[in-house]
Amino acid sequence: MNRMRYECGVFHTRYASEMGLRPRPLQRIRLVLIAAAIVVYPFVANGYWLDLANQVAIATVGAIGLNILVGYTGQISLGQGAFMAIGAYSAGLLTLQAGLPWAVGIPVACCITAAAGAFFGLPSLRLKGLYLAIATLAAQEIVEWLMTHWTWLTGGTEALVLAAPRLFGARMNSPFVFYWLGAALAAGTALFAANLFRSRMGRAFVAVRDQDIAASVIGVDVARTKLLAFATSSFLVGLAGAMIAFYRNIVSWERFTLETSVVYLAMIIVGGLGSVRGSFLGAALITLLPALINNVGRAVQETAPQAAGLLPHVQHAVFGLVIIVFLIFEPRGLSKLWGNVKDYFHVWPFAYRKG
Amino acid sequence: MPLLELRDLTLRFGGVTALAGLDMEVRRGELLALIGPNGAGKTSVLNCISGLCRPGSGTITLHGRDGERHALHRLPPHRIAALGVARTFQNIELFRHMTVLENLMLGRHLHMRGGVLAGGAYLGRQRRREIEQRRQVEEVIDFMNLEPLRNQVVGQLAYGAQRLVEMARALTLDPALLLLDEPTAGMNAEEKESMARFILDLHEERGIAVLVIDHDIDVIMDIADRVVVLDFGRRIGEGAPAEVRADRAVIDAYLGRAPNGAGD
Known part of the structure; x- marks a missing residue:
């Protein structure tokens, strides 16, 4: 056996075992438990909670995509909404107009989005930080304008209505059916990203973020790496857009505005920049928070009816408050909080933290 | 010449x-x-x-x-x-948020292959590549006596240690x-x-x-x-x-x- 059994003394004798994604036995047990929970969940949850889970799955894919660009590669993007739109419209049009089956339409849509992402990433070769953010804002505005004005292709302000595709003979837009697709794609995306950042190209992404000059002198082609990061990120963001298209059966420009870009940025900031786990936690929190406030509002409605009218305002205020609180108290996000909890049990009963 | x-x-x-x-x-x-x-x-x-x-x-x-x-x-x-041609800088330019090991693995960037897809899939071939390069990196770690720092985040190391890590990274370039x-x-x-x-x-x-x-x-x-x-x-x-x-x-x-x- 390559390692001892318990957390306090895991000794690896091979690089292969140490370089695994989940090198410790307890981590594997946890993974199995999480997988079991994902499988059991749709059988116990009602339609409302299933729908929320599907939204979280879509947001997770989109947030991981954005995090690859912003968190891992350090290229700030306000074009998330635009890239999701390109994925959604491409997937919709490819199945609706070109008649491709959805299983072909989605990957092709992702590739189109990746190409668009690399194109709109060209300014990153000259611009950094806030200046780049403004350049990606231009991408957002251009795509929004195209969506609403390129009427013969996108239907303009009229929404694009898709025929509900079928998955295993059932309509894909039913929450129960979509759940399996959503969970699989979210898990696959997470695995892909986790693998990427323990391998050669992922390290180059992070190197460009941390110190682009040092990256170039040890042989990383910075320009190519940045465009690759834009393409990789946009591929996944396009996937999230395509998932929305097939889940909602409707593609409408209103879903992909600048607000979408900002909400996704909030997800990865609250969740944790440069963390796959953080992308999921942030996506879950930002998706579930409005639903949670709604539920609280409904509960309050009977006792204090006048408070219910304030609900939409409260939603916005709480959203802003959550982001501010995270920026002040835990800039590394939910991911770090979770890490702290794990460290606590890792060294229990001793009080010190590792690292 | x-x-x-x-x-x-x-x-x-x-x-x-x-x-x-x-x-x-x-x-x-x-x-x-x-x-x-x-x-x-x-x-x-x-x-x-x-x-x-x-x-x-x-x-x-x-x-x-x-x-x-x-x-x-x-x-x-x-x-x-x-x-x-490898170099170090006057004001140490390391990848601050990465571990010593990851910094040194980046020094092997040119000596290995594998793009986004190979990395994301991390199947047998890419895994073997990573392990093979890890061996090379470990030789440099041994040479520069960096074993105790291997998994430390570089930004948290003492100044002198950072200088050594930067030189080690240049060395991994071979x-x-x-x-x-x-x-x-x-x-x-x-x-x-x-x-x-x-x-x-x-x-x-x-x-x-x-x-x-x-x-x-x-x-x-x-x-x-x-x-x-x-x-x-x-x-x-x-x-x-x-x-x-x-x-x-x-x-x-x-x-x-x-x-x-x-x-x-």
Whole structure:
């Protein structure tokens, strides 16, 4: 056996075992438990909670995509909404107009989005930080304008209505059916990203973020790496857009505005920049928070009816408050909080933290 | 044939002339020191060689391992690195949020393959590549005695340790020429000595040609095979350490006289 059994003394004798994604036995047990929970969940949850889970799955894919660009590669993007739109419209049009089956339409849509992402990433070769953010804002505005004005292709302000595709003979837009697709794609995306950042190209992404000059002198082609990061990120963001298209059966420009870009940025900031786990936690929190406030509002409605009218305002205020609180108290996000909890049990009963 | 030739190199920043027609060469397998007063253009030489600055005129030629001549003054930094030129910086430029191990694995970037798809899938082939490179990195870790720091995040390391990690990262590139910009800056006597030892070891054991800039004249005189002295972007002296130390022009420009004129 390559390692001892318990957390306090895991000794690896091979690089292969140490370089695994989940090198410790307890981590594997946890993974199995999480997988079991994902499988059991749709059988116990009602339609409302299933729908929320599907939204979280879509947001997770989109947030991981954005995090690859912003968190891992350090290229700030306000074009998330635009890239999701390109994925959604491409997937919709490819199945609706070109008649491709959805299983072909989605990957092709992702590739189109990746190409668009690399194109709109060209300014990153000259611009950094806030200046780049403004350049990606231009991408957002251009795509929004195209969506609403390129009427013969996108239907303009009229929404694009898709025929509900079928998955295993059932309509894909039913929450129960979509759940399996959503969970699989979210898990696959997470695995892909986790693998990427323990391998050669992922390290180059992070190197460009941390110190682009040092990256170039040890042989990383910075320009190519940045465009690759834009393409990789946009591929996944396009996937999230395509998932929305097939889940909602409707593609409408209103879903992909600048607000979408900002909400996704909030997800990865609250969740944790440069963390796959953080992308999921942030996506879950930002998706579930409005639903949670709604539920609280409904509960309050009977006792204090006048408070219910304030609900939409409260939603916005709480959203802003959550982001501010995270920026002040835990800039590394939910991911770090979770890490702290794990460290606590890792060294229990001793009080010190590792690292 | 020298390893690297700099001919008539000129570099200007606006009205400031950093390098004014500099000629120098680095010979195969030598430990060459570049000294001179502040602002003499030492770092500019390194920046031109590693491709971070484009010289206004002049040529930089590397006689590569393959026997070909490469015009470094026309290549971008990552292509120059691929020809076996590695460097460290005066203000340590590490990937601060990565561990020591990840920093060193990045040094192997050029020696391995694998793009986004291979990395994301991390199937057998990419896994074998990573493990194979890990072995190479571990050799450097062993060489530089970095075992205890392997999994530490670089930004949290002590200053002296960061300098060693940066040099280790340059070494993982497996360079033919190593450019060191003030490797002992800000170190105490003990750390300086161990750094000097590392430089000598990698030079002798691995046969790497080294071009080192430093202000600690004693360290330089101890370790260098040859010294080039710069002032105002020109070469004002060159030769074995003892010769340079006795050179009139060098003393006037940089080394200065000992008190009471004892240096005369």
